[in-house]
Amino acid sequence: MFHRANLRNNSKNGRSQVGQNRNSKKKPVAKLTLITEDNESFTVCKKVAEMSMFFKNMLQDTEGIPAPFIVPNVSGYDLKKIIEYCSYHCLDTDCPNDNDSLRSRRDRKIGHWDETFVRNIINKDGDPVIDNLVGLTKAAYFLDIPGLIWLMTKSIANTIDPKPIAEIREIFNVPVPSEREEEILQR
């Protein structure tokens, strides 16, 4: 609830900024400052931020650009990657970013840029870090970016696809179920 309060306090400030923009002849790009919970701050264009349904709804509700906004539940690394994704795809009309069109195109393949994007997440430090993938998925879910959620879930599914169950448990850190649970599962 902290961020809500913060937002309300600074809303005046935000409105005045917008007013200034209107007055100037050449309209500068509306910007939004985001602070993650581990105190990293990022400045993004409004258009980039609107890829996230969370921010889009918020900006509509507040009718203006709020001052520095604290994003809970998202780490700096995740937000960096999310901004990277959003800045690339915000102008890309070919890449669907709403649930309906994503659902209708079930056989869609991962694009070239997206593939590199995912590979860079996985191959940080040289070895596969599936945790980052999961963390990013969670952040994308929180910020509600359908295109990124699709990409993340698809990539996770691709890692699952041809692997034996024991290996999947190991990769995803899933505890081995007890014998009784196993029996239930078997049934």
Place this chain on the structure above:
Amino acid sequence: MSTQNYPPSINNLPTEVICQILSHLSVRERARVTGVCRRWSVGLSDTRELALVAGPEIVKKISRKGLATVLEGFPVLRDLKLKLHARGPEPNQDLVTLASDFRGHPTLRNLTSDTSAVIPGLTACPNLDSLTLREDISMPVPHIFNLENTVNLIFNQLPLRELDMGCPLLWAVNRFSDGDDEEETLSRTAAAAAEPEPARFVRPNLESLTMRDMHTASLADFMDGYLARAHLPSLTRLHIWADDATVAEPAIHRIAAACPSLRDLRLSSCTFDGVGFVELLRALPADLRRLHLSRCTVLGGVGVDGKRNVAEAVVECVGRVFKEIEALGLDHCHFLDGAPPITPLAADPAPATSDDDPLLDDYPNPAPRLQYLQLLGFGIRMPSVRFVARLAALESLRVDDVSDVLRDANGRETRLWRLLVARLPALRDVDIRFLPPDSGTDLEPLRLPAPIIEEQDSHDDEDEASVDTLTPPDSPTVPASPNTAPRGSDTTLVPPHPRPTLPSLTALRLTLPRSIPSLLSILYAHPTLTRLDLRHIPAFTLPAILLPPHPTRISLPTLKTLTLHVHGPRSRPLARRLMMVIVRDAGALAVLRVEAAWSVVDEAEEVARRRRRRRGGCGVEEDAGESGGDDDGGLDAGTVGMVMRACPRLKVVRMVGLVVAEEALERVAGAGVWAETLDALEITIRGHPLLNHPSDPILTRLLTSHRHLRALDLCLLAPLPPPAPRATHSPSFPVIVPFPLGVGLPPIAGIAPAAELPDIVPQREVESLQRRDDALVAMCAAYRGVILARAWWIETCRVWAPSLKRERLNGGAMQPESCREMAEKKLFTDAAG
């Protein structure tokens, strides 16, 4: 970065996200990973399509649990398929057990079933939209005697839009004319036309109806008991696949009466008793758009006035009766004598032949809207190409050889392709099946336009040169014979016309094309092709045009599917060369199927011949033009490497008759180009010579690196004998090295060429062949075990070896019983049991 604040386990994700992750997997995979953790079983809950194939373990598990219980776990299921396993041993009873537990499903829209045991459950499917029942003749059907009122349920109660019924045995115990006396039915049949009784079956929703495997009695029952009393206002598609049924004349009129808005009609394997072709057409609804008659027997036609042929008259007749016709298919129909012959158009205007080409005439177009034409099985009575060229709106053409009128009065040969290009620019899909040369006709072989191969000046730019060397249509073409074709220099293949192309051609299928150079020039001119299917390419010689350096620069950037079927003594080198030429610039290729017809006996002969040659030079019948090393028909590492470079997105690879060399396999395994895409693989390899170690290291590496492989079909050949010791140089070769398990090829000099085979094969030889077959079978089993243990993600795995004995004895295959006989026997045994 700090992810340590968030425990990174996947189970911390919201259920919705886990659902979404699992929704990317196939249902089979989802069912498997439910074993990872209890939470993951949510993945199955939003499944909309489910296909259960009898055979695998999972179906047995389900049938133990009960299908009804299992379906409860799928609350939003829309499509359900209960299918037989294509190559299962005898899983039919499994499927019946599974299906008889079907209790309906509230959200089910489409149901496809291979057994009629699901019928009682249909009452509880309120949203069922489309129903497909296709019961194989081998299915156990004891339940069929307990089914009551089936016809009323399916045809009268369910609000279906599409119905596809293929249960021949159902009609044996259920009748449409239920509750009526036999005599009453008969009397009604007679009086039906006079006073139609009020329709009892009104189905306003039904749009598509397909009836399969109807014999005479059940078809008559369907026509008189159902169609006569039905009103189907929105039915647009009616397909009747009869099983050699005879249709009486009054029954034909029922189709038009019951289905006023019918657009698409297909009648298959019907005999129209005493009905002339024209009468038949007039009895059908007048605004048909698509008509397909296959294997039908109709009166009338053969006695057409000597000049016109049947096929032309038939097309004209159809065009006259149905003004709106868009698609017409006639295959293997018989036109019996006895009715007034099919009359062509009333008066033919005098053909106004143009000066340029006497074959282009100005006859009117008999069917101006016809877009799809399929004429098969007319033999030598096919329409002339001139006739076909009149159908200007044609987009899809599927005909047998249309080359019979290739000579006009002046005796000048026309060229089929040129005529098609000139007159039918809208063609998208061309399928021409040329007749074999020995079909008893004295026709000239069809000549496709010959390409011109011209030497190119070395200082010229390639693009400029290819423009410069284009020749006008009338200039004589230079035949591409091996002697005149310049070799060793940079040459360009140029089509005979500036642009002899069909601009929208996407699919081309040619059966028995005669001339490889012409074929290549067609491919050269149509870079828009996406599907290419070349069947029965005769391989008696290897055309020089295919010998390296390849003069052709064929580029097919959009090609998706390539099928090559080559037969003849030189099939293997020809298939390989053709593949290399076509595939070189086909980056989008996804499906590659190459078949070279050959037999294991041929193979054995080949080995024997080589041995003889090495021994003393006797029996060298090889033509000298061929470089000896490269006609062994195998796929060497170079060829495979080229294919890998050219087509990185292959999904399906099928190589029949071409033995893949060990180095080539190694290269595929090492490069891993297709690791992400390859889905189905069918190849022929040699078994590993050390059968004590069935874990062929290269094969294992190949399989473990291709984790998306789902289907594998492996043909194993006996390992080649190890190379004979070179040092001896003695004429007493061969030194037969004994093999582990005795699978190596023993001396085969005893096997004569196929033409000189004696009728009776000596018993001793048969026994030896049997021994070798047994050893091969053991080898296959060992391979299969290894493959399934190492590459468990492969769903369908088939490892087999061609039987030497059966090949040698040449046949002995059982004659398949007729469908009817089997059905009757089945019904009898089921009733008795």
